[in-house]
Amino acid sequence: MRVPEWRLMELLDIEHRGRVLRGALHTPQTTPAPAVVLCHGFGGNRAEFGYAFVRLAERLARRGIAAYRFDFAGCGDSDGEFADLTVSDQVEQAVAVLDAVGAHPAVDPARVSLMGMSLGGLTASLAAVRRPVRALALWAPAAAAAAMGEEGAARRAAAIEANGYDDFGGLPVYRAFAEDAAAIDPFADAAGHTGPVQLVVGSNDFVLPPDLIEEYRRLYGDRLDLHVIDEVGHGFETVPAREHLLDLTEAFLAKHV
Structure with a gap:
């Protein structure tokens, strides 16, 4: 049976x-093509919630855009220990992935972009300063991971001191992550990207409250394409919201990559 051209995929380590x-590289039939690197959230994997990254990659391939979705170290099928996870290490990984994807024969190295969900969004925004990317798409970036208030930081430090980790929705946040994140400014350290940026967030997102959205407005100015989806939280938890999320990001990347 013939595989549709938009479902061409190779496993790429x-x-x-x-x-x-x-990870997995989805490629259109016509190459070299522009490409997008997809960065998953904290404790997630390259499929993302509801297989959103699989679906986005297939949509992009239909549009003639390659997409690479991968597992960060310590997550999914990749090597490494989850206890060693830090934002800075994920940024280094994303930069290495950008270099490798740009060198792939199916990819146009001058037309590579980044997108990310939650911690992957924070990671992508910081990696976009390290390598020139055409466009940056952010789903609910977890700026709060590196911009905790004094009360939250004190609570996290106390939990780590008592238990060895802070329990974040069933996932452990270890000392290495907390100490690394405390040294990052999620806005000043992301100020070097000069291309278009899309930011999509749920109106009830506790991870990205209005004050942090305003910081992204100040950071990216008139290059920011901001969308707030009503009545959903950090994971865009309804079928219509997730469909709208995919529609928005597909259109943005197709326009700018």
Whole structure:
């Protein structure tokens, strides 16, 4: 049976500091093509919630755009330990992935973009300063991971001191992550990207409250394409919201990559 051209996919492993990052590259029939690297959220994997990254990658391939979705070290099928996860390390991984994807024969190296969900969004915004990317798409970026208030930071530090980790919705946040994040300014450290940016967030998102959205407005100015989806939280938890999310991001990337 013939595989539709928009479902062409190859497993692509990328080495980073002695670890194998495992991922999947979706390619259109016509190459070399523009490409988008997809960065998943904290404790997630390359499929993302509701297989959103799989669906987005297939949509992009239909549009003639390659998409690479991968597991960060310590997540999914990639090498590494989850306890070693830090934002800075994820940024380094994303930069290595950008380089590897840009060098792939199916990809136009001058037309590579980044997108990310939650912690992957924060990671993507910081990696976009390290390598020139055409466009940046952010789903509910977890700026709060590196911009915790004093009360939240004190609570997290106390939990780590008592238990060895802070329990974040059933996932452990270890000392290495907390100490690394405290040294990052999610806005000043992301100020070097000069291309278009899309930011999509749920109106009830506790991870990205209005004050942090305003910081992104100030950071990106008139280059920011902001969308707030009503009545959903951090994971865009309804079928219509997720369909709208995919529609918005597909259109944005198709326009700017």
